[in-house]
Amino acid sequence: MPRYAFRIEYHGGPFCGWQRQAGQPSVQQAVEEALARLEPGEHRIAAAGRTDAGVHATGQVAHADLAKAWEPFRLAQALNWHLKPAPVAVTDCARVAEDFHARFSAVERRYLFRMVARRAPVTHDRGLVWQVPNLPDVDAMREGAAHLIGRHDFTTFRSAMCQADSPVKMLDEISIAEVDYPGGCEIRFTLRARSFLHNQVRSIVGTLERVGAGSWRPEDVAAALEARTRAACGPVSPPDGLYLTGVGYPEEPFG
Structure with a gap:
């Protein structure tokens, strides 16, 4: 399965933080649900930092494995379409090696x-x-x-x-x-x-x-x-x- 890295920005105000929490909106959930609209099924993404409730990002990095080989620019644009109207945007996207990990590869x-x-x-x-x-x-x-x-x-x-x-x-x-x-x-x-x-x-x-x-x-x-x-x-x-x-x-x- 091809792996993709995403650079993500968001306004943290409406969210309980990056990480999924039952019954509360999170940035992770918003991105995963956008991915599910592109490729039906359950998606789990990993991020470089688990920002808290109300904290913002201009350069968060996350990665996900997808079934289809996407052209990165088109993948970013499609995700941004499905992220509306949440204050979340994918500002860059790249295909990365299978051993790349947004959190554990970060220095x-x-x-x-x-x-x-x-x-x-x-x-x-x-x-x-x-x-x-x-x-x-x-x-x-x-x-x-x-x-x-x-x-x-x-x-x-x-x-x-x-x-x-x-x-x-x-x-x-x-x-x-x-x-x-x-x-x-x-x-x-x-x-x-x-x-x-x-x-x-x-x-x-x-x-x-x-x-x-x-x-x-x-x-x-x-x-x-x-x-x-x-x-x-x-x-x-x-x-x-x-x-x-x-x-x-x-x-x-x-x-």
């Missing part, structure tokens, strides 16, 4: 978190950013974030429900940029690692927000990391501003 995940600091309510970006009323101290947040880069035990920054075998992860990058935003400022957090723990990104951003607001000192981030207990973590940020933006592989499947 890097990239996330973006968008925070908007302004007093006026956001309108066009409602549900797509985390809005805070005051401009945070971005330099202090960068100083706090520096303590988290590298290989650490991230027990403090993972959900109590995390199923990962080990809390030890290598965090390759946390960069924080300021971008002009009407009536305020947008702060963009970019995080890059081979893999992440459940709620790790939102836990880190929520903690750094406390640093930016002046409630924490930058060195308090290092103390929280060293504590290796969930109780030491700052508040978990809402999912609205989080995006899975890309997945890296030893060989790029989309050319």
